Amino acid sequence: MSSNNNYNGYENSSLGENMVKTEKWVKHYSSNHEILLVGEGDFSFALSLAMAFGSGSNIVATSLDSYDSLINTYKKAALNLMHLRFLGATVLHEVDARQMQDHPSLCWRKFDYIVYNFPHAGFYGSEDNPDMINKHQGLVYDFFSNARWLLRHNGQIHVTHKIKPPYSFWNLEELAHQNSLRLMECVPFDIKDYPMYENKRGHSSTIDEPFNWKDSYTFIFTVAPPSPDISSSHFNLQGCRDALPRVKFVVKAEVRHFLMAAGYAGVLVDEYHSVRAMFWGPLPYMCVNFAELLAIKCALLMYERSHLCHRNVALDVESNSNVAISWIRSNFGNTLELSTELQEINMALGRIPNPVELFCCYGKYEGAHYHLVRRLAVKALDTLNMCERWIPDNAGY
Numbered sequence: 001m002s003s004n005n006n007y008n009g010y011e012n013s014s015l016g017e018n019m020v021k022t023e024k025w026v027k028h029y030s031s032n033h034e035i036l037l038v039g040e041g042d043f044s045f046a047l048s049l050a051m052a053f054g055s056g057s058n059i060v061a062t063s064l065d066s067y068d069s070l071i072n073t074y075k076k077a078a079l080n081l082m083h084l085r086f087l088g089a090t091v092l093h094e095v096d097a098r099q100m101q102d103h104p105s106l107c108w109r110k111f112d113y114i115v116y117n118f119p120h121a122g123f124y125g126s127e128d129n130p131d132m133i134n135k136h137q138g139l140v141y142d143f144f145s146n147a148r149w150l151l152r153h154n155g156q157i158h159v160t161h162k163i164k165p166p167y168s169f170w171n172l173e174e175l176a177h178q179n180s181l182r183l184m185e186c187v188p189f190d191i192k193d194y195p196m197y198e199n200k201r202g203h204s205s206t207i208d209e210p211f212n213w214k215d216s217y218t219f220i221f222t223v224a225p226p227s228p229d230i231s232s233s234h235f236n237l238q239g240c241r242d243a244l245p246r247v248k249f250v251v252k253a254e255v256r257h258f259l260m261a262a263g264y265a266g267v268l269v270d271e272y273h274s275v276r277a278m279f280w281g282p283l284p285y286m287c288v289n290f291a292e293l294l295a296i297k298c299a300l301l302m303y304e305r306s307h308l309c310h311r312n313v314a315l316d317v318e319s320n321s322n323v324a325i326s327w328i329r330s331n332f333g334n335t336l337e338l339s340t341e342l343q344e345i346n347m348a349l350g351r352i353p354n355p356v357e358l359f360c361c362y363g364k365y366e367g368a369h370y371h372l373v374r375r376l377a378v379k380a381l382d383t384l385n386m387c388e389r390w391i392p393d394n395a396g397y
């Protein structure tokens with residue numbers, strides 16, 4: 001997927017089986033891409049895209065505000081929303097960018113573009129105030145950490161933002177980097193590219209007023225490629241990795257597994273190549289989030305079944321964790337099923353001659369999920385006859 005910066009209004013027709021399918025472009029965005037818009041003001045940006053595409057069916061437009069508050073504060077919101085719905089867009093209100101990966105209408109979807117124009121946490125003081133900058137950074141950081149889970153392979157996150165101080169102090173690139181995202185491109189923003197778009201201050205008594213968008217750029221981020229040194233930096237395994245014969249399976253996550261003198265070590269990597277777990281020998285214990293649990297189970301069972309574990313062959317298991325994540329979503333609280341999964345893992349661990357220690361030290365669950373995941377983690381440890389102290393306090397559970 002590429003951004004087509006020069007193709008405003010460009011149309012690309014191709015004959016399908018029985019009909020003409022016309023792709024329409026507006027700046028970076030195509031009518032063929034699934035687009036999630038976050039933090040909309042009066043929904044004029046969403047409408048601008050939908051009007052240009054001639055349809056909003058590929059657009060999910062969201063606001064933090066409720067419908068009532070929108071129509072009471074933005075004079076054009078009611079009309080814009082009506083048009084958007086008429087054009088077939090999905091409109092969602094009360095969607096918090098900081099928690100949107102868990103939103104019931106979003107958590108099962110993936111998007112080509114996730115767009116947040118002019119993120120801002122509100123006008124509570126001077127824009128120079130370090131506390132305010134901190135607040136804005138928190139919003140953008142959390143937006144990144146949620147958005148990356150809703151991205152399709154090769155998808156892009158777009159943030160339009162001013163680049164002069166104090167806005168440059170937000171340091172979007174660093175916030176992205178901390179979320180394993182990398183800046184691909186920074187494109188000057190021109191509101192004229194989006195007819196009908198009226199940018200809004202979005203807070204306080206001036207909520208419906210525009211602001212000066214000059215000196216703004218659209219920052220384009222993608223998921224960073226995996227770091228080649230992830231394993232060696234964590235485990236000092238440089239040299240080990242390449243020396244081993246390797247085999248690759250496709251399951252629900254990627255497990256990189258390395259032979260060490262003391263046993264096996266490795267990292268479990270999700271579909272975005274972020275490290276989601278580490279494991280090394282010799283004791284089998286685990287602290288889990290359950291998407292990883294399922295992925296580990298798949299990896300172990302396939303590895304075991306192949307008999308390669310008896311032959312010092314390194315395991316390299318590759319996939320995405322979508323299925324695992326949907327599994328955890330549908331199984332929160334189902335401890336019976338959880339016990340079965342754990343028992344199977346336990347048995348697999350017992351059968352594999354090389355000692356394997358599982359230590360999943362990275363969790364991404366917060367808020368309400370924290371308690372559920374922690375409860376399940378305790379149950380997991382219980383099933384495996386391990387004590388709770390293996391759940392690290394800073395594990396994100």
Ligand SMILES: C[S@@+](CC[C@H](N)C(=O)[O-])C[C@H]1O[C@@H](n2cnc3c(N)ncnc32)[C@H](O)[C@@H]1O
Pocket residue numbers: 038039040041042045063064065095096097098116117118119120121122139198199200201202203
């Ligand atoms: C400067 S306004 C920009 C509005 C709109 N994107 C535009 O360009 O006109 C900032 C927007 O961020 C939204 N916002 C603030 N915190 C948010 C959050 N946690 N989740 C989603 N949106 C948020 C506000 O409601 C407001 O609409």
